[in-house]
Amino acid sequence: MTIVDTLARAISEAFGELGVKIAPEEIKLERPARLEHGDLSSNVALVLSKRIGAAPRELAAQLVAALEGRTIVHVEGIEIAGPGFVNFRLANSWLHDVLKQVVTEGEEGYATPNLGGGERVQVEFVSANPTGPLHVGNGWLGSYGDALSRLLRRCGWQVSTEYYVNDTGNQIRMLGESVLARRSGSEVPEQGYQGEYVTDLAVRYQGPEDVVTAGKFAAEEILGVIRTTLDRLGIVYDEWYSQASIEESGRVDEAIAMMRDRRLVYELDDATWLRSTELGDVRDRVLVKANGDATYLAGDIAYHRDKFLVRGFDRVIDVFGADHHGQVASLEAGVEALGIDRTRLEVKLGQLVSLVSGRMSKRSGNYVRLDELIDQIGPDATRLMSLMSSIDQASTLDLDAVTSKSMDNPVFYVQYAYARISSIGRVCEERGVVRAPLADAPLQLLVHPRELDLLRTLYSLPDVVREAARERAPFKVTNFVRALAGEFHGFYHDHRVLGDEVSTAETQARLWLVEATRIGLSIGLALLGVSAPESM
RNA sequence: GCGCUCGUAGCUCAAUUGGAUAGAGCAUCUGACUACGGAUCAGAAGGUUGGGGAUUCGAAUUCCUCCGAGCGCACCA
Incomplete structure (x- = not known):
């Protein structure tokens, strides 16, 4: 039973004593944007005031009075604020329990809400026509589809990923025509494919002067290139499904x-x-x-x-x-x-990805190839860039900024946090420091804001995963990972885990805190398909 | 012309789906290392959420209406 469940039940019972019926499931408890509003907050009084026609603050006051009669685990204080919010201040022990939960459940078990219930879902994405190499926009949706599949898997769906190959029809004929034209040295037709890759294909095509045969040859070759590109990004499909096979x-x-x-x-x-x-x-x-x-x-x-x-x-x-x-x-x-x-x-x-640089203004057929971007910033950065924001939002890529200044790319920031954690582990080994069993760890020593912030964010992970899966919004995981990495850097800057100035007890508590953070980062990065390097 | 998706700091994006004083990163300015990895940290500055109305305790979010952007309106795929 989580703290939210406990509180919801307590509120429900308190209202019951006041003669108001409300089920625990109807009671929302949220983490306020500001810490001064407490650790958890409920707008139940505001919502109920509409239903039963009482003043919100009055209702809140009655609720608080009823709640103060009982003791609730971890609850340290209850206050009424604003138009009638009821804010709960929790003891640090709440967060220490979060730490225990994270490390006990581990990478496999923590933040695995069962939403899918084993339902079989297919995710089809990219499915670009095999008439040319992938561009950056394909990479965006490829990263999205892949990350979404990982999310759904974690949340209890049976997921199958699929690429629909448009290997038939006019486009393939046109591709064949373009190849044959190049081979014979004549002009590529107006509607044909002008890219340089067509010339390469023409050189290698040894078959007859037949548009369909040439087109199929070219499509297969190009599909091979597409597979290689996706492979570089760590995108793996369960199924490549041929359109031609459907028709045939x-x-x-x-x-x-x-x-x-x-x-x-x-x-x-x-x-x-x-x-x-x-x-x-x-x-x-x-x-x-x-x-x-x-x-x-x-x-x-x-x-x-x-x-x-x-x-x-x-x-x-x-x-x-x-x-x-x-x-x-x-x-x-x-x-x-x-x-x-x-x-x-x-x-x-x-939504489509556009470019801020002048590259798109060149003649037609000259877009930014996905391979080119991966060459310049690597697969991890490419994926994280793609997964930075909602796909409902039309995004603009500043290729020059991304490639010239690594600071513009948060992937290093996040991975650096992971590398630092790994580094602590290496130093432990060198110095013979061993992490004692969790049960013996003096977690009550974790009291600094930096330490508690880390745990607060770790606490949010199950909700983040649930929401991201439900809304088909993997970028929320990116936000989580960035926040957690940021809090770790802050902690690392202000507090030492090892060394003479920290007691062995503090070292033990912090080693567990670091381990919990590592698990959180690892879960998030795995969902995004971004690697978690032990050193950089 | 009709439809869909949008419009948030100089730039790239968030905002717990109707919640409290709209937040991060980059860029700019200022400051912090004899240290477990400074690819780090702290601070400052930056906003009439495209404009205007409506709904209510409360709106960036919902509903009208203008303005602007992208995309789509095939016996193409």
Whole structure:
């Protein structure tokens, strides 16, 4: 039972004595922004005042009076503040218990809220067309999708990651045309791919003068490059799913037949249409063109049928760039047309990344390649940069600032904290200092603000993980890791763990504090897919 | 024109989902090492949350309305 549960129950019981019914689950206890407002705060009096029509402060006063009659573990003082907040001041022993919990549960056990309950969820992300190397924006969403998958796994979901390979259709033909044009030394078509990589591919292509063959060759080669890039970032997929395989297996026809059975398909002007207007889309969509080819949408619907009905995922999360948001309504309509509850499909739209430097202003086809960024700042920095803010926020990358000044990148700050911790461990070994069992550690010696701040932040980790998973917002873990690293640097600066000026008892208590911090950093960094180096 | 996503310090971003005096980093200025790793720490300065209305004990957050930005509105993928 956590301190929050204990308090919520006590408040609920106190209100019960006053003749007011409120369940412990309804009572919110939050950590106030300011320390002077206590360690935990509840707005229950404000919320209840609306319900029962009493003045908030009056209600709060009655609550406090009722609470003061009883003793609650760790609670040192209760105050009413502002419009009617009830603030609880807790004894340090509260935080010492947090330390115990962190080190007892460890990296595997601490902050593992079970939200998913074993539900099978698929996360699809990047899925960039194999017509060119990945750019920085792909890296952003790649880091996002990967970190989100790690988060969901930690929170009790059974996660499968997937890359949807668009290895068919016009784009591949155009790619083949571009390769053949380069090989014969003629002009690449207007709509073709102009990048230098096409020339390299043309040199290596030995096959016949056929756009499809050349296109497939090129796509496979490029996909290999894409895999290598993602690999450098530590992004690993469980599945690479071919669009061509969907079309070739007849699954598109099956999907259309299913929708037809549900009377949501009709013929008009030699084409086959989905009645998507009835399912929330702004217009009906073509599934099969007049020339007999299936549209991309038809393939996409068949693909999602495969996800839900063939492979049996309970939930699917698609991570798209915001430039694809035009597809969302029709895809959702398609999923519903298959009789699948549309709330099982979550589409996360990542706002696009733009560049502040002049690099984008160069001629078309000249974007910043993800490999280039990784070359310059390394995989860890690339990932952390990507995971610094919400994907709902359009972000701007200042490539010059990021690459020239390492201070502009917080990854070093965080990793340095971890390296310092590891360094303490090495010095312990040199000096023969051994950390005694937790039960013997005099944790009550941890009383300085720096020490308590560390523990407060560690206390928040389970909530951070829960929120980040629920909101699909891994950047919250980044914020946590930065805060924890910052507090560690402050602690490290002000207090020594080892040395003549600290007692052996203090050393023991602080060694455990350091270990708890290490666990917190380790959990956070692992969720982000950023390495935790023992030295730098 | 219609729709979606947004607009917070000079810059990059937060803000416990309606809570208390809107916070961090970078950049700027000032200060701190005979030390377990200074890739660190402390302080200063920086704001009419794009503008204006509405809702209530309370709004950056919800609702209108302007202004501005990005993206999307195919029998392309």
